[in-house]
Amino acid sequence: HGGPGAEPVGAPLAVVDALARHGAPFALFLDDFELITEPAVLGLVREIIDHLPRRGQLVLGSRSLPDLGLGRLRAAGALLEIDTEALRFSLAETQRFLQRPAEPAGSLPGGWLDELHRKTEGWVAALWLASMALDAVIARRGSVAEFIAQFSGSNRAVADYLAEDVLARQSPDVRSVLLRTSLLRQLTVPLAQALCPRQDVPRILAQLEAANLFLTPVGHDGAERAWRYHALFADFLRAQLVREQPDELARLHLAASGWYEAQGRAVPAIDHAIEGGDMPHALHLLDQHALAFLDQGRMRLLARWCAALPAALLRTRPMLQVVSLWATTLTRGPWEAMAQLQASGCADSADPAVQAHVHALQPMLLAMMDRVEDAAAIGRAHLARLPTGQPFADAVLGNAMAHVLGVLGEPQQAQRLLDVARRGQSGAGFNRMYSESLEGLLDLQQGRLRQATARFRLAVGATPSGSYQPTHGNAWAGVLYAGALYEAHQLAEAAHLLNVYLPLARDVGLPDHMILSHTMRARLAVLDGDIDAALQALTELEYLGHHRQLPRVVASARLERARILTLQGQRGPAAQALDRADDPGVWPRVALRQMNAHDVDDLLIGRLRWQVLHGDAGHAAQQAAEAAALAGHAQRQRRSLKLQLLQALALQRAGDGAAAAQLVARQLLPLAAAE
Structure with a gap:
């Protein structure tokens, strides 16, 4: 419900598992699916599809083809497609729809019916709106012929017409409640009452629900029943509010923000403050809650808020600037974050708290950019300044330097820093995930697969959202956990995790995680006999390496392509692919480091594999x-x-x-x- 300490309703991966185990028949409906663009959410839906039980169905309504691997589902006979032509009502279906006993519009003469069908083109939403509008016309003894003649057939036009007609016939109190609460994504009686203190809100909402006007029930928000406005009417009501009461919009958003703030629900409180244009109040709320959200790892949420705030205003709050830098680092990658850091002036701040965060960010960004030597040099100097009184920054610096020293071949020093970082943590959150992941990597290097797997499993569930939340930035742990499961030959579980975490790892741009996740996906595809999918994963990896100027990522994609050719018995092409992967600027450096992606996969091992199968054994x-x-x-x-x-x-x-x-x-x- 939005507060920093709020408990999750349930973890999405757990929901997938629960659906997979559900014994009774069910259908899960997801409408307006074209609005979903977040790769992690699409990955989660793919997981739901892949794990649907025998008597489960997923029904999607979308205005465009979703990226869900429809070709594979089509080939497997697991997809039923209902296109636009099939969705349109025929004239006979339109007649049956309008001749339901409860519909006053059912007595339309044939000519009017033909005209209405022609204008709506058989679209059921337009027909439903038209039937409601006709009911209103008939109820007030208006001219049906005139209505049909003026009817345009567009959903938006009909919705506006109907809303305006219905709204005009409401009492002033009902009209006021409709307009003043239209800015809410969901409304409950207490919240609506806060925005409409002069109206009898419980009676009016009950009246609207009974008349099936505007409102759609959406279950409960805590102990209170909750509704939302029907999507076809919500835009009209909000536009009407702006036209009729332009000065009220900001005040209503501020009232909603205050109500949520009083309930301890910071997320919607900040959202309404921003939407209402009250940026100083939004900054005030962020000042109170940003560090708590940062500690939880809610980076995408923080990134969205910081992007909505005017840059000039954000520059007046250096601590919020560093929060924005953390959010950028873990949502859009280190290159954009480094540019933002250099432009922000935070590195020159005299504020000790800001300096603590900058000192933690610098080595982490350099390590994420594959510049571990530079990260080590600057990080060692910053370690000497600990503690700084900034627990999050101190823990990240300890964790980041543990990672760097582990790569440089100093595992004992890395372990010592992890122990220090753990002592400064406040329980579940981003840094616990980070520490567990890094300790798991040390276990993995030592060959302790079971222990590493247990740590990665803990790391994935370290944030308050349980095992997964796109906003909590734990793709770091998710990819490592998938890798450990792959090593243990739990291939279905590894693929399950990759579907969710690979898009997040790709967006953040961690080199080792990109290499691990894409090569793992390629190997799983090869095991499934889908060479095309394997090569596509490696082509994407190579492109990412070129695009982000990461030669190690490019060389790793080529090395994995050589592995596929080697195991296929293609002696000559495999040798050529190995030569293409042999980047002299990459592998000598890798040989001196202990990089997770290359612990058991580097050019030496690739060439040995080829020699065993095709050369001098x-x-x-x-x-x-x-x-x-x-x-x-x-x-x-x-x-x-x-x-x-x-x-x-x-x-x-x-x-x-x-x-x-x-x-x-x-x-x-x-x-x-x-x-």
Whole structure:
């Protein structure tokens, strides 16, 4: 319900699971689906489709084809498409619709009926509106012929006509309530009463609901029944309010904002303050709640508000500027955030609190831009200034530097920083997700897959929204959890998570997460026999690398393409693909670092894989043994395990089956058994 401490109604992934387990027949209706553009929401709907039980149906109403993989559903016979021609009523259907016993309009003569059908083109919404308008005409003994002659057939025109006609026949009190509450997305009796203190709101709302005028019930808002205005009428009522009472709009928004503020519901309070144009009050509310929302990881919400505020006004509140910077970082990526930071002047602020946030942002942004060496240099200097009295900033700096030091091969220092970051956390929230994810990465490097999986699972559920919320920025943990499940061969669960988290990871632009998520999607597609989908995922990854000037991402897409060709037995094309992936500016640097995306997938491993299958297996066995020893010395047990497995395969391929069996029995099986 919008307050920083509000409890979630339920996590969307849990809803997917609940629907999948539902035993009784059901149909889930989603109308106006063309309005949904958020990739994470589309991913969630794909999950619902993929996990619909045998007696479940999903019905979508949309004015455009949604991006839900309709071709695949069509080919599987799982899609029923009802196009515009099928939706239009025939003349006979129009006649039956208008001749229902309860419809006074049902006695239309044939000529008038033909004309009405022609003007509406058989669209049921227009016919329904026309029938309501005709009822009003007949009730006041007006001319039906004149109405039909003037009727345009457009939904908007009919809705406006009907609303104006119905509104004109309401009492002043009812009319006032309709207009003054039209700016609300949902209305309850207490909220409507706050906006209409002189009217008997409970009686008027009951009267409107009984007459089926304007209002649509939407369940409950807390303990109160809630309604919304029918979409066809809401725009008209709001426009009428602006025409008749232009000075009231801002006051009504402010009244709604105040009511929500008194109820402890900061989100709608801030929304109404912004919509009402009262930016100083919106800033006042944000001053009170922004850091709490930041700690929860509600970055998209904060980004939306900050984008709505005038830049000049935001510059008067340096702390809100840094909140905006955090939101930009975790919704639109580090490049835009770095440009915003440089233009903001926050780095030169004399405010210690602002400086604390800037010092946390700088190494995090540099690491996200794949500049870990620069992040380490600037971050070490900022660590010396801790604590600063800003818990969120201090925890992020500790977490970010733990990540950087882990990549640089200093796991003990990374662990120490994680421990420090944990001590400054206030429970569930963004930093807990961050810490758990990073500790899981350390576990994964050590080959402790079960422990890493448990940490990633905790990290995904670390925000107050449970296991998933697009506004809570935990794509960081979601992609890692999907990767751990993939490693454990829980492929359906991994794909389930990828559908939701890959779009978020792509938007934020974390290099390792982009590489992991897209290569994982490609591998899952290959396992499903869909090579085209696999290549599409890698093409998108390569494009993202070019677009964001990330050579490592480009090289990783090419490396994965080489892997597919290698395993397909295409010796020559695979070798050529490996050569294309061999970027001298990328792989020597990767070899000196411990990057999560390349722990068990880099150019060396790609070439060893090719050698085992298509080249000199004996030489590959020797190379793999040497690389495995180096990985073990660096305490990278997972990488060492991968290389020893390649060594065993190479020995077998070279004809030394006994040595291969001995290596598996002495080195690999004990490690595998422990997991």
